[in-house]
Amino acid sequence: SQQGEEDPQALSIQEGENATMNCSYKTSINNLQWYRQNSGRGLVHLILIRSNEREKHSGRLRVTLDTSKKSSSLLITASRAADTASYFCAKAAGNKLTFGGGTRVLVKP
Amino acid sequence: DSGVTQTPKHLITATGQRVTLRCSPRSGDLSVYWYQQSLDQGLQFLIQYYNGEERAKGNILERFSAQQFPDLHSELNLSSLELGDSALYFCASSVGVFEANVLTFGAGSRLTVL
Numbered sequence: 001s002q003q004g005e006e007d008p009q010a011l012s013i014q015e016g017e018n019a020t021m022n023c024s025y026k027t028s029i030n031n032l033q034w035y036r037q038n039s040g041r042g043l044v045h046l047i048l049i050r051s052n053e054r055e056k057h058s059g060r061l062r063v064t065l066d067t068s069k070k071s072s073s074l075l076i077t078a079s080r081a082a083d084t085a086s087y088f089c090a091k092a093a094g095n096k097l098t099f100g101g102g103t104r105v106l107v108k109p
Numbered sequence: 110d111s112g113v114t115q116t117p118k119h120l121i122t123a124t125g126q127r128v129t130l131r132c133s134p135r136s137g138d139l140s141v142y143w144y145q146q147s148l149d150q151g152l153q154f155l156i157q158y159y160n161g162e163e164r165a166k167g168n169i170l171e172r173f174s175a176q177q178f179p180d181l182h183s184e185l186n187l188s189s190l191e192l193g194d195s196a197l198y199f200c201a202s203s204v205g206v207f208e209a210n211v212l213t214f215g216a217g218s219r220l221t222v223l
Contacts, residue, residue: 040217048211
């Protein structure tokens with residue numbers, strides 16, 4: 001199975017609501033990254049959190065990392081229709097960056 | 110525009126054929142990565158090159174090969190194509206050698222094998 005499994009697989013919310021998605025992993029990491037992919041397009045890097053960090057913010061994005069539980073979460077606040085996309089976590093360990101299966105987020109106007 | 114250029118954007122071919130996908134990394138990036146994205150397998154790492162040399166190999170089939178040229182562009186060659194090779198193929202680049210760097214992705218090449 002892939003490292004960096006996302007949960008839920010799909011999420012549907014109304015514009016203005018918050019969206020939270022989680023990522024779990026199995027082995028130690030150097031950092032964990034979140035990427036967004038609009039339908040059929042390339043992935044875009046959103047945020048990187050290092051293993052010694054617990055929380056990071058970027059605009060409406062908030063990422064947390066709990067190394068004891070081997071999990072991370074991505075929170076998108078005050079969602080917009082333009083946030084509709086798939087979100088992937090990527091676990092960086094040594095020389096490898098392994099992507100999870102992604103969370104499909106639909107923001108309804 | 111991410112700065113990573115992939116050609117062609119779309120490609121339709123038949124089983125048994127061979128295709129070449131091309132990638133030009135973002136200016137200044139020395140590492141190039143190839144990923145395959147299919148509905149059932151997710152995003153799978155294939156191979157990484159750094160400054161012309163192979164640095165890491167993932168789930169790349171023997172029918173597939175890649176290289177990075179002195180001008181840093183890269184090509185992914187897919188041969189003896191099968192229906193299951195239909196997928197989006199992404200190239201990504203980064204400044205450094207370690208895959209743990211932040212990656213900049215191209216728009217992808219959609220391959221359809223009929």
